[in-house]
Amino acid sequence: MKEVSSLLLMFLKLFLARPGSGVIIVFGVAGLTAIVTSLFAVSTAFEGALASTGQPDRALLLRAGSTSEINGNVALNQYEIVRDMAGLLRLQDKGVASRETYVTANLRMKNSSKEATLPLRGVEAAAFTVRPEVSIVSGATFDAGKYELIAGVKAAQTFAGLEVGQTIRIRGQEYLVRGHFSAEGGANETELWMDERLLAATLGRGETFSSIIVRLESAREFESFQAQLAADRRLTLSAYRESSFYEDLAGPTTSMIQTLGLLVGIIMSIGALAAGVNSMQAALESRTREIATLRALGFGRVPVLTAVLAECAVLSLIGAGAALVGVFVLLDGQTLSTVAASTTSGTQVAFEFDITGESLAIAGLTALSLGVLGGLMPGIAAIRRPIPQALRG
Amino acid sequence: MTTPFIRCENITHGYFRGGHQLEVLSSLTLSVESGDFVALMGPSGSGKSTLLNLIAGLEKPHAGDITIGGIDITSLDEQTLAAWRAATLGFVFQFYNLIPVLTAHDNVALPLMLTPLSRKERNQRAAAALEIVDLTDRAKHKPTELSGGQQQRVAIARALVTDPRLLVCDEPTGDLDRASATETLQLLKMLNTDFDKTIFMVTHDPEAASYAHTVWHMDKGNLRDRQKRAVA
Ligand SMILES: Nc1ncnc2c1ncn2[C@@H]1O[C@H](COP(=O)(O)OP(=O)(O)OP(=O)(O)O)[C@@H](O)[C@H]1O
Numbered sequence A: 001m002k003e004v005s006s007l008l009l010m011f012l013k014l015f016l017a018r019p020g021s022g023v024i025i026v027f028g029v030a031g032l033t034a035i036v037t038s039l040f041a042v043s044t045a046f047e048g049a050l051a052s053t054g055q056p057d058r059a060l061l062l063r064a065g066s067t068s069e070i071n072g073n074v075a076l077n078q079y080e081i082v083r084d085m086a087g088l089l090r091l092q093d094k095g096v097a098s099r100e101t102y103v104t105a106n107l108r109m110k111n112s113s114k115e116a117t118l119p120l121r122g123v124e125a126a127a128f129t130v131r132p133e134v135s136i137v138s139g140a141t142f143d144a145g146k147y148e149l150i151a152g153v154k155a156a157q158t159f160a161g162l163e164v165g166q167t168i169r170i171r172g173q174e175y176l177v178r179g180h181f182s183a184e185g186g187a188n189e190t191e192l193w194m195d196e197r198l199l200a201a202t203l204g205r206g207e208t209f210s211s212i213i214v215r216l217e218s219a220r221e222f223e224s225f226q227a228q229l230a231a232d233r234r235l236t237l238s239a240y241r242e243s244s245f246y247e248d249l250a251g252p253t254t255s256m257i258q259t260l261g262l263l264v265g266i267i268m269s270i271g272a273l274a275a276g277v278n279s280m281q282a283a284l285e286s287r288t289r290e291i292a293t294l295r296a297l298g299f300g301r302v303p304v305l306t307a308v309l310a311e312c313a314v315l316s317l318i319g320a321g322a323a324l325v326g327v328f329v330l331l332d333g334q335t336l337s338t339v340a341a342s343t344t345s346g347t348q349v350a351f352e353f354d355i356t357g358e359s360l361a362i363a364g365l366t367a368l369s370l371g372v373l374g375g376l377m378p379g380i381a382a383i384r385r386p387i388p389q390a391l392r393g
Numbered sequence B: 001m002t003t004p005f006i007r008c009e010n011i012t013h014g015y016f017r018g019g020h021q022l023e024v025l026s027s028l029t030l031s032v033e034s035g036d037f038v039a040l041m042g043p044s045g046s047g048k049s050t051l052l053n054l055i056a057g058l059e060k061p062h063a064g065d066i067t068i069g070g071i072d073i074t075s076l077d078e079q080t081l082a083a084w085r086a087a088t089l090g091f092v093f094q095f096y097n098l099i100p101v102l103t104a105h106d107n108v109a110l111p112l113m114l115t116p117l118s119r120k121e122r123n124q125r126a127a128a129a130l131e132i133v134d135l136t137d138r139a140k141h142k143p144t145e146l147s148g149g150q151q152q153r154v155a156i157a158r159a160l161v162t163d164p165r166l167l168v169c170d171e172p173t174g175d176l177d178r179a180s181a182t183e184t185l186q187l188l189k190m191l192n193t194d195f196d197k198t199i200f201m202v203t204h205d206p207e208a209a210s211y212a213h214t215v216w217h218m219d220k221g222n223l224r225d226r227q228k229r230a231v232a
């Protein structure tokens, strides 16, 4: 141990004295770590948002043929019919169903002067019954019939002017922000909610709304509920299980991110590994003489190789540390949403970069294994050189 | 007759070069008594360094046995041989081979890392070795801050710090001016007489050879003749 640690210290000093192309290992590892961590953060955040938004016992009802809430235009009478259907969860003899009107709003973002789109959802009290995960976390809810709204916590974080008590102009109308709500991380947190009938009237859509969200007795009821809906001639609605709706919506993006991530990750790893191997090769060649001297003095091959690998590990961790600091500063807590990616569908899934312990561990392990792998071959080559020639450098 | 300290018996060694085997030493036999100061001379390429490297256990002969202090080093495995070098040998090289990023003191203390000595004991021993070569005031200097002669004295301190029985020196004065060379040779002679180190030195320099008790001449891998001097 003592000999390995004194060798490690010496090697690090030698490295500092002649960093040369050896620093490439640090940069290679840093680049790879940054990419792996970001991709990992994106895909976990995405999955997290998905998992918490879609519930299997909820169904989203849209006008037949429509794939998004934004295309709305469901006639008012449909709502009453749906509420009486079998399979719905009933409270006080009424089916739990929420009639909603959905449009988009443009607001200025907090940390830039740019505007971005977010959903403005008109809801009734039933919206809260349908979504038990939604709760007011500050202020109060809006009053029916008034130009008031509540903002999801992620919306309030991202957009300017959404503090409780502020008034904000949306589509030419002033609204009072009455409160903030959370939805256990679900996509609703990026929305603004207000009174449904008032919104419909403001939009001049008094006779229609956009969608109905219903809560079923259980997730198993969905198929029969869907069949019932299709069989009823009075209804022109299609039903989506809420969980699959969000999965379908974000699915292509998620799997694209994952495939792309894997591909980029693999290519980067190979590149970084090659760079690391080269880099350590050069660094070790520049100390051929010192290594031969050490071995002549009686330092064994195993301690020398161990110290070389430990050095690579240290250099890699430095690279990884630098990359993590960079990623952390740039991305941690940033809320992104699929708004830009899916303006046509008009429905967003928000996700947040979180540098978690898990991503730290993954980054650390990637860096370490890359560094150690990168040092292995040059290290073995270095300890296998015949001592007499190497002594002369 | 006592058994010699170093005994090379019928050693054959060579290198593979340009597609064929180049025989450097063939059936060479040599004995060195304990406490001797041997100088090995001879023209360039005659195989002096090859013999020294074999005796130092840096290479293994293709044939023959080398016994040092009763141990047949040709039969030792890599790891045991390294430990044997650490315990038995001190090296002095033509170009000093100090670790450039370590101070003189840390260079001298380096071989002690392979011993069970405590840090305090290691530091004491390194300081004592530096005192023997009269470089106590340069302990904190890096090799680049020292003259060639001073660097070679640091290397000698490093060679003697583990108190080995044998010092092997390949052209220890080859890179030094006359004054530094003399200093170095006087130091080696003192280690031989006062500290009872057996010394095996390869040199081109007749002046250097004059410090030795035994001088061998090598030509094309053969030991030609031996001069034995009276101990001064
Ligand atoms: N690793 C090696 N590979 C191939 N040939 C070698 C190797 N080492 C030594 N030789 C050859 O073996 C012969 C003896 O070399 P050696 O270094 O023992 O000579 P030397 O007597 O020490 O010479 P010098 O006085 O120049 O140091 C030379 O012809 C040399 O070129």
Ligand SMILES: [Mg+2]
Residues within 6 Å of the ligand: B048, B049, B050, B170, B202
């Ligand atoms: Mg030589």
